[in-house]
Amino acid sequence: xxxxxxxxxxxxxxxxxxxxxxxxxxxxxxxxxxxxxxxxxxxxxxxxxxxxxxxxxxxxxxxxxxxxxxxxxxxxxxxxxxxxxxxxxxxxxxxxxxxxxxxxxxxxxxxxxxxxxxxxxxxxxxxxxxxxxxxxxxxxxxxxxxxxxxxxxxxxxxxxxxxxxxxxxxxxxxxxxxxxxxxxxxxxxxxxxxxxxxxxxxxxxxxxxxxxxxxxxxxxxxxxxxxxxxxxxxxxxxxxxxxxxxxxxxxxxxxxxxxxxxxxxxxxxxxxxxxxxxxxxxxxxxxxxxxxxxxxxxxxxxxxxxxxxxxxxxxxxxxxxxxx
Ligand code: C5P
Numbered sequence: 001x002x003x004x005x006x007x008x009x010x011x012x013x014x015x016x017x018x019x020x021x022x023x024x025x026x027x028x029x030x031x032x033x034x035x036x037x038x039x040x041x042x043x044x045x046x047x048x049x050x051x052x053x054x055x056x057x058x059x060x061x062x063x064x065x066x067x068x069x070x071x072x073x074x075x076x077x078x079x080x081x082x083x084x085x086x087x088x089x090x091x092x093x094x095x096x097x098x099x100x101x102x103x104x105x106x107x108x109x110x111x112x113x114x115x116x117x118x119x120x121x122x123x124x125x126x127x128x129x130x131x132x133x134x135x136x137x138x139x140x141x142x143x144x145x146x147x148x149x150x151x152x153x154x155x156x157x158x159x160x161x162x163x164x165x166x167x168x169x170x171x172x173x174x175x176x177x178x179x180x181x182x183x184x185x186x187x188x189x190x191x192x193x194x195x196x197x198x199x200x201x202x203x204x205x206x207x208x209x210x211x212x213x214x215x216x217x218x219x220x221x222x223x224x225x226x227x228x229x230x231x232x233x234x235x236x237x238x239x240x241x242x243x244x245x246x247x248x249x250x251x252x253x254x255x256x257x258x259x260x261x262x263x264x265x266x267x268x269x270x271x272x273x274x275x276x277x278x279x280x281x282x283x284x285x286x287x288x289x290x291x292x293x294x295x296x297x298x299x300x301x302x303x304x305x306x307x308x309x310x311x312x313x314x315x316x317x318x319x320x321x322x323x324x
Contacts (some may be wrong), residue, residue, distance in 0.1 A: 001043075001044070001045070001116065002042050002043065002044045002257040003042065003043050003107075003112040003113075003116050003323050004040055004041070004042045004112070004322040004323060005040070005041050005108035005111050005112045005320060005323050006040055006108070006318055006319045006320075006321065006322070007038055007040065007041050007093075007101070007102060007104040007105045007107070007140075007314060007319075008035065008036065008037070008038045008104055008143070008319060009033050009034070009035050009037045009038065009093050009100060009104060009168075010032045010033060010034050010035065010099060010100040010118075010138070010139060010274075011032075011033050011099065011166070011168070011281050011309075012030045012031065012032060012033075012098070012243060012272070012274050012275050013030075013031040013032075013033055013236070013240060013241070013270075013272070013274075013283075014029075014030060014031050014115060014203065014206075014207065014239075014241035014243060014272075014277065015028065015029075015243040015244055015245060016028060016029045016030070016199060016200050016203035016244055017184050017188075017196075017205075017244040017245070018196050018197060018199070018200045019191075019193045019196040019197060019254070020185060021151070022200070023151075025135070025151035026151065026181055026184075027149075027150070027151065027196075027197075028113070028149070028150075028151065028152050028200075028273075029147075029149055029199065029200045029203050029204055029207075029302075030147075030148040030152060031145065031146070031148070031158075031207055031241075032100075032139040032145075032146040032147075032148050032155070033144070033145050033146070033161065033293070033309050033310075034139075034140070034143050034144060034146075034309070034310045034312075034315045035099075035168065035281075035307055035308070035309050035310055036309075036310045036318075037092065037093060037099070037168060037305060037309050038092060038093070038104075038318075039089060039090060039091050039092050039093050039101060039104070039105055039108075040089075040090040040108075041068065041087065041088070041089055041090075041109055041110060041112060042086065042087070042088040042089075042090070042093075042112070043086070043087050043103050043112035043113050043288055044085070044086040044091070045083050045084070045085055045086075045089075045113070046083065046084040046086070047083070047084060047115035048083070048084035049082050049083070049084060050066075050074045050084055050085075051069050051073060051076075051085045051087070051289060052084075052085070052086045052087065053066050053068055053069055053087050053088075053089065054086070054087070054088045054089070055088070055090075055091060056090075056091070056093040056184045057088040057089075057095065059095040059174075059296065060089060060091060060095060066102075066284070067102045067103060067105060067106035067109075067134060068087045068089065068096035068105050068106050068108075068109040069087070069134055070106065070133050071106040071107075071109045071110050071113075071129070071130075071133050072087060072109055072113055072130065074129050074133065075109075075110055075113045075114070075117075075129065076113075076253045077120070078121060078125065078129065079117060079119045081117060081119070083117065085116075085148055086113040086156060087109055089105055092278050094170045094278070094279060094303075095174060096174035096175055096176065096177075096278070097170055097274075097277070097278055097279040098112075098175065098245075098273065098274040098275030098277045098278060098279045099168070099170075099175075099275070099279050100136045100139070100140070100275065102134075103134050103136035103137045103139075103140060104137075104140045106134070106137055107130060107137055107140035107141060108140075108319070109266040110126065110130065111319070111323070112323060115323055116264075121135060122307065123141075126133075126141055127141055127155075130151035130153075130259070134153075134274075135150075135151045135152035135153045135209065136152055136153075137153070138153050138154075139152075139155050139285045140262050141155075141181050142155050142156075142157045142183045142312070143310070143312045143315030143316060144157065144158075144160045144161075144310070144311045144312025144313075144315055145157075145158045145159070145160050145161045145187045145286060145312075147207070158211065159204065159211070160311040160312050160313075161200035161232070161311070162229065162232070162298045162311070163309055163310065163311055164229055164232075164233070164283050164284070164308065164309045165229075165283070165284040165285070165286060165287045165290040165306065165307075165308055166176055166281050166282060166283050166284060166290065166306075166307055166308065167263060167266075167268065167281065167282045167284065167290050167294045167297070167304055167305070167306050167307075168274075168279055168280075168281050168304065168305050168307060169179070169259045169262075169263065169279065169280045169281070169282075169297050169303070169304045170278070170279050170302075170303045170305075171253075171255055171256060171259055171278050171279075171280070171302055171316055172303070173253050173255065173256065173277070173278040173304070174241065174278065175249055175253070175276050175278045176216045176276075176278040177275070177276045177308070178197070180245055180249055180276035180277075181276075182264070183248040183252070184244065184245070184247075184248050187245070187247070187248060187282050193256075195237070202241045203241065204242050206239040206240065207239070207241065208283055209239060210235055210236055210241065212298050213310070227261065227282075229285040229286075230285035232270060233269035233270050233283055233284075233285060236270050236283075237269065237270055240270065241283045242261055243272050243273045243274075243275075245275065245276045245277060246260075246271075246272070246273045247272060249276060249277045249278075250273075251262055253277070253278065256273065256277055256278055256280055259280045259297070259302055260263075260272075260273070260280050262293075262296070262297060262302075263280065263281075263282035263293060263297075264282070265283065266282070266289065266292065266293030266296055266297075267289040267292075267293065268282025268283060268284055268289075268290075268293060269282075269283055269285055270282070271283075283309075287306070287308075290306045291300035291306045293306070294306040301304075
């Protein structure tokens with residue numbers, strides 16, 4: 001029986017790159033937010049052995065380097081099962097777009113395969129397997145608004161932001177994440193580990209202040225309740241939270257900076273590169289200017305879609321809608 005899972009994308013609302021660690025990864029802090037754009041992953045479990053991947057998009061590898069293959073292999077091993085697993089990926093999201101598509105595809109594979117095999121991993125085991133396949137996977141086991149720490153794989157569900165209109169611009173540029181990190185190191189080699197770690201603390205406090213509506217203090221449990229979208233987004237701009245990757249990716253791909261400017265001119269309240277790009281998103285207070293902004297980008301030859309951010313409950317409801 002084939003099981004379909006919607007594999008949603010994410011954006012990063014702020015991303016701070018910290019020191020290079022001994023394991024070759026960078027410490028980082030980011031706020032992940034799932035959005036309503038998605039691929040669809042279909043998993044078919046049958047008799048026999050072997051994992052097969054099918055995808056019409058020629059940019060997606062269909063061999064054992066595919067994140068879905070790596071996930072399926074791990075899930076079968078975890079259950080000590082041998083089956084034939086056929087995975088079909090229907091792509092809507094860009095490849096190397098900074099929207100976490102390959103990571104999300106792998107998590108969708110895990111969820112579909114659990115159903116297909118009628119076995120379930122424990123929640124912590126799921127997170128662990130996901131983190132083994134990539135730093136950006138565990139967030140998709142949480143969904144909604146998620147704090148990411150460590151190399152991005154340590155995830156904490158936060159109180160959901162309200163659904164916000166947003167436009168995702170997807171220029172036809174692929175940005176390699178390892179290369180973007182390497183470029184960051186080249187440009188920021190002078191930062192001491194202490195300076196690097198201080199930057200992350202400033203970033204974390206800014207996130208706290210935005211989400212909790214008051215200055216960071218180590219005591220007390222904050223609860224804010226959300227303002228109107230516009231006030232929320234203006235507060236976000238005031239924090240100065242940004243994505244460190246912009247400083248290395250924009251100089252290499254100036255067209256992406258132009259897309260950011262175009263979104264700002266179209267009335268987006270907050271605009272940023274997502275992950276290491278190349279997707280650039282704008283958050284809007286209302287749907288109408290978002291739809292207009294997407295159309296205007298398309299008229300200028302830039303692929304763009306108007307969508308909304310996806311809170312946690314909706315994320316899970318929509319992801320598993322066709323899997324029952
Ligand atoms: O974890 P993932 O496989 O997605 O990472 C791909 C590459 O990106 C890593 O091999 C590493 O070079 C780089 N990376 C990093 N620091 C992170 C996450 C990824 O340097 N926090």
